[in-house]
Amino acid sequence: MAQPHAQSGQIVSVRPLGAQLAQASSTAILKAGQLEVMRIVLHTGKSMPEHMTRGEATVQCLEGEVQFQGHTGIQRMEPGDFVHLEPRALRALTAVRDASLLVTLCLQPG
Numbered sequence: 001m002a003q004p005h006a007q008s009g010q011i012v013s014v015r016p017l018g019a020q021l022a023q024a025s026s027t028a029i030l031k032a033g034q035l036e037v038m039r040i041v042l043h044t045g046k047s048m049p050e051h052m053t054r055g056e057a058t059v060q061c062l063e064g065e066v067q068f069q070g071h072t073g074i075q076r077m078e079p080g081d082f083v084h085l086e087p088r089a090l091r092a093l094t095a096v097r098d099a100s101l102l103v104t105l106c107l108q109p110g
Contacts, residue, residue: 006030006037014039014102016063016079021098036105042066042095050092055106057085064099068092077101 006012006029017024021041030037039062042048050069059068061077068077069092070085076096077083085091093101 014062017041017100018063021063021100024100034107036107038103038105040093040101040103041099042093042101043098044095046095048093050090052088052090053085053105054108055087057089057091057106058102058104059083059085059091059093060102062100062102065096066099066101067094067096069094 012029014029022043024041026038026040028036028038040048042064059077060082061079063079066077068075068083070083071089075083077099
């Protein structure tokens with residue numbers, strides 16, 4: 001069963017998953033008019049292929065370690081690292097160690 005999206009005013013935990021990370025999968029947290037928030041889980045060696053979004057985006061590493069590939073090259077993201085991406089900026093992610101990331105997308109009007 002799909003997890004329901006958070007409602008206005010509802011507190012949602014985005015704390016590190018810790019020991020549960022190995023069995024976790026990606027989840028959508030919120031999808032509203034102009035905002036989408038997801039917890040992306042990537043297990044060691046798994047990738048999110050190169051892609052872009054029409055609006056701005058942010059990626060915050062909550063735990064683990066990922067290789068982030070963007071227009072400035074390849075960088076390593078560790079817990080606490082955060083990156084902002086302009087609209088249509090290409091990016092790709094590869095997990096160096098099991099990782100969870102908080103991804104926020106600014107959606108364009110449909």
